[in-house]
Amino acid sequence: MEPIERHTIAVLVDNEAGVLARVIGLFSGRGYNIESLTVAEVDPESAVSRITVVTSGTPMIIAQIKAQLDRLVPVHRICDLTDGGASVERELALVKVRGTGNKRVEALRIADIFRARAIDSTNNSFVFEISGSPEKIDAFINLMRTLGLVEISRTGAVAIARGAKGI
Amino acid sequence: MAKRKLSGSDIVIQSLVDAGVDTIFGYPGGAVLPIYDALFKQNRLKHVLVRQEGGAVHMAEGYARSTGKLGVVLVTSGPGATNAVTGLTDALMDSIPVLCLTGQVPTHLIGNDAFQEADTTGITRPCTKHNYLVRDVKDLGRVMQEAVYVARSGRPGPVVIDLPKDVLINETTFEIGKKPPVKHKTYRPQIKGDSSKIREAVELIAKAKRPLFYCGGGVVNSGPRGSKLLTEFVRMTGYPITLTLMGLGAFPATDKKFLGMVGMHGTYESNLAMHDCDLMINIGARFDDRVTGLISKFSPGSKKIHVDIDPSSINKNVAVDVPIIGDCASVLAEMIKVWKEIKPSKNTKAINSWWDQIEKWRKRDCLGYTQSKDIIKPQYALERLQALTKDRDTYITTEVGQHQMWAAQYLKFNEPNRWMTSGGLGTMGYGFPAAIGVQMAHPKATVIDISGEASFQMNIQEMSTAMQYRLPVKVFILNNEYMGMVRQWQELLYGSRYSESYTASLPDFVKLAESYGAVGLRATKPSEVDDVIKEMLDNDQFTIADIAIDKGENCFPMIPSGAPHNEMLLGPEDEAAKPTSEEGMVLV
Numbered sequence: 220m221e222p223i224e225r226h227t228i229a230v231l232v233d234n235e236a237g238v239l240a241r242v243i244g245l246f247s248g249r250g251y252n253i254e255s256l257t258v259a260e261v262d263p264e265s266a267v268s269r270i271t272v273v274t275s276g277t278p279m280i281i282a283q284i285k286a287q288l289d290r291l292v293p294v295h296r297i298c299d300l301t302d303g304g305a306s307v308e309r310e311l312a313l314v315k316v317r318g319t320g321n322k323r324v325e326a327l328r329i330a331d332i333f334r335a336r337a338i339d340s341t342n343n344s345f346v347f348e349i350s351g352s353p354e355k356i357d358a359f360i361n362l363m364r365t366l367g368l369v370e371i372s373r374t375g376a377v378a379i380a381r382g383a384k385g386i
Numbered sequence: 387m388a389k390r391k392l393s394g395s396d397i398v399i400q401s402l403v404d405a406g407v408d409t410i411f412g413y414p415g416g417a418v419l420p421i422y423d424a425l426f427k428q429n430r431l432k433h434v435l436v437r438q439e440g441g442a443v444h445m446a447e448g449y450a451r452s453t454g455k456l457g458v459v460l461v462t463s464g465p466g467a468t469n470a471v472t473g474l475t476d477a478l479m480d481s482i483p484v485l486c487l488t489g490q491v492p493t494h495l496i497g498n499d500a501f502q503e504a505d506t507t508g509i510t511r512p513c514t515k516h517n518y519l520v521r522d523v524k525d526l527g528r529v530m531q532e533a534v535y536v537a538r539s540g541r542p543g544p545v546v547i548d549l550p551k552d553v554l555i556n557e558t559t560f561e562i563g564k565k566p567p568v569k570h571k572t573y574r575p576q577i578k579g580d581s582s583k584i585r586e587a588v589e590l591i592a593k594a595k596r597p598l599f600y601c602g603g604g605v606v607n608s609g610p611r612g613s614k615l616l617t618e619f620v621r622m623t624g625y626p627i628t629l630t631l632m633g634l635g636a637f638p639a640t641d642k643k644f645l646g647m648v649g650m651h652g653t654y655e656s657n658l659a660m661h662d663c664d665l666m667i668n669i670g671a672r673f674d675d676r677v678t679g680l681i682s683k684f685s686p687g688s689k690k691i692h693v694d695i696d697p698s699s700i701n702k703n704v705a706v707d708v709p710i711i712g713d714c715a716s717v718l719a720e721m722i723k724v725w726k727e728i729k730p731s732k733n734t735k736a737i738n739s740w741w742d743q744i745e746k747w748r749k750r751d752c753l754g755y756t757q758s759k760d761i762i763k764p765q766y767a768l769e770r771l772q773a774l775t776k777d778r779d780t781y782i783t784t785e786v787g788q789h790q791m792w793a794a795q796y797l798k799f800n801e802p803n804r805w806m807t808s809g810g811l812g813t814m815g816y817g818f819p820a821a822i823g824v825q826m827a828h829p830k831a832t833v834i835d836i837s838g839e840a841s842f843q844m845n846i847q848e849m850s851t852a853m854q855y856r857l858p859v860k861v862f863i864l865n866n867e868y869m870g871m872v873r874q875w876q877e878l879l880y881g882s883r884y885s886e887s888y889t890a891s892l893p894d895f896v897k898l899a900e901s902y903g904a905v906g907l908r909a910t911k912p913s914e915v916d917d918v919i920k921e922m923l924d925n926d927q928f929t930i931a932d933i934a935i936d937k938g939e940n941c942f943p944m945i946p947s948g949a950p951h952n953e954m955l956l957g958p959e960d961e962a963a964k965p966t967s968e969e970g971m972v973l974v
Contacts (some may be wrong), residue, residue, distance in 0.1 A: 233571065233572060236519065237507060237508075237511065237517075237519075240508070240511060241511060244511055244512055248512050279701060279705070282701055283698065283701070283702055286697045286698035286700070286702075287698045289697065289698075290696065290697070290698050292515070292516040292536055292570075292572060292573045293572055294572060295571075295572050
């Protein structure tokens with residue numbers, strides 16, 4: 220068996236009705252994994268959106284995913300950020316933690332270590348904003364579990380290649 | 387070019403005329419009444435009224451596949467659109483260019499669960515190459531033109547345009563006349579193959595010792611030129627060739643280099659050549675599971691060249707050594723050029739001994755059968771049909787099942803676009819409406835639907851359509867009273883437990899034909915077959931020939947699912963010897 224690889228793929232699409240459904244439908248219809256998916260318009264003038272999808276599969280499946288995505292009519296370009304040299308990947312999360320006394324102090328201390336910001340606070344809760352690699356966010360959330368973790372909202376990863384060249 | 391103020395409906399019709407469309411297949415309903423009213427007032431488009439929308443799409447497929455042109459369908463919203471879904475999926479699987487116009491409730495009612503509303507673009511998204519919902523009449527002209535381009539270019543396929551009723555009624559200015567070719571923002575399929583890859587491929591072809599061309603529907607889709615170039619190149623090399631179900635006719639069947647069809651019910655010589663070759667030259671085929679059999683043991687010793695216009699076909703099922711993305715005709719033309727340029731010294735000795743081996747396989751006569759005196763063998767009926775139609779301008783369509791495989795095995799196609807069958811989706815009920823579509827495109831030709839009594843009943847309502855347009859379509863039913871292929875699998879894999887595969891209460895097909903004013907014929911003995919076929923061919927009316935065949939006949943040769951090519955069953959005597967693997971049982 221070929222090894223399973225995790226790939227981050229950027230897809231530039233026409234921002235037309237149903238385009239996200241096409242991409243998601245392709246993944247579900249053909250049985251591919253989606254670990255995370257983010258989408259937003261990046262060029263309002265030409266109505267181009269960028270979808271960042273994190274997926275996993277054997278090299279043959281990853282190649283299929285890219286070929287199938289490229290086949291969709293409203294897709295401009297595909298860029299495999301995992302294959303195409305170095306890239307940076309970031310995710311944003313909002314994390315709600317409830318607690319008092321020592322736990323509350325400890326949560327704040329760990330937030331400080333992770334450079335998370337408290338963006339809402341009550342007498343017995345915080346909402347932290349944290350950004351970074353998905354792994355860093357995982358680590359932060361894991362530490363919060365024993366300190367009164369209530370709720371998590373994550374954006375999924377966005378990514379871009381390092382260096383001066385654009386895709 | 388003249389600019390005029392037109393309604394959405396008139397824009398639809400004008401756009402079709404401008405795109406060279408002359409025939410459409412459809413069924414009216416509330417949401418498309420504006421288009422039907424516009425149709426009433428013009429005489430440039432011929433409309434064929436079907437009896438169920440599913441039939442309309444298959445007719446358009448038959449029309450398209452037999453002409454190379456676009457097939458056009460017009461149906462109403464809701465059930466009209468959902469009935470079209472099977473045909474659209476069929477066209478997607480077999481890469482047939484079809485444009486399907488669906489009515490939709492007015493834009494302000496979309497999402498309200500209005501009468502005859504369905505989320506057509508949502509439902510058809512996975513079964514079309516692309517689809518559109520037009521919300522503003524100003525976009526309609528562009529979308530119509532773009533849709534025709536998308537359906538026909540690259541790997542062809544079905545495109546749906548969903549048309550809300552108010553968009554059909556509203557007016558806008560529209561430029562009449564032939565438009566400049568579409569420059570699509572994002573969709574630009576690659577036609578020309580990579581020259582260095584083509585050279586690499588030709589060098590491999592020149593050096594091969596046990597080469598085999600394995601070609602498919604992509605050659606047919608690249609136009610008559612594709613088949614002409616393929617024939618030229620194969621004859622130039624002197625190598626053997628096999629074709630997929632969809633590729634039949636891309637190379638002349640009567641040429642000795644043709645080994646017959648490949649795959650589950652392909653010939654012994656084709657499948658063993660696939661297994662043993664040292665170079666597989668795949669042009670326009672997609673390594674379908676019906677062709678490859680057990681993938682882990684598929685042609686283990688060969689290098690593989692794969693020419694396909696669709697990059698996603700490359701390395702999908704089978705990893706290949708030399709992928710070439712491009713149109714078959716364009717790539718073949720360049721291959722021929724390079725071949726002539728390098729003037730290869732072929733490996734004559736090796737090639738000769740490869741042909742000796744192939745001739746040995748051929749001698750097994752895998753399609754041989756014994757015709758009995760009293761019972762009609764389906765193979766015999768088809769051989770007689772082949773003999774009696776070979777000098778005619780004949781087009782064949784089929785339904786799905788045993789009769790389809792027998793037709794593929796025993797009929798000979800020397801030209802492309804003469805063979806219309808549902809390959810990828812395997813849609814029972816395809817052949818009869820497809821034959822109607824073919825006959826619309828070729829009014830003078832002999833158009834025969836090779837059918838089974840079960841498949842025929844899946845779109846039997848279209849008899850009324852055939853009568854209305856006085857289409858002399860022939861339905862040649864190989865009647866064994868069973869869903870034959872289901873029965874065959876139940877016999878071979880499920881201990882002869884014939885669960886629900888026998889059809890009781892069949893109609894009397896002769897009387898049925900007569901009730902429509904058509905001709906009904908029947909043969910129950912081998913001695914009657916020729917007369918029935920002659921009578922069927924000689925009359926110029928819609929005819930059903932009901933041929934009562936051997937009920938227990940199985941379709942051989944056969945590669946059981948889960949088996950590799952070199953473990954074919956050649957006939958009933960092989961059946962017991964080889965139990966199907968557990969892996970095979972779960973495969974379709």
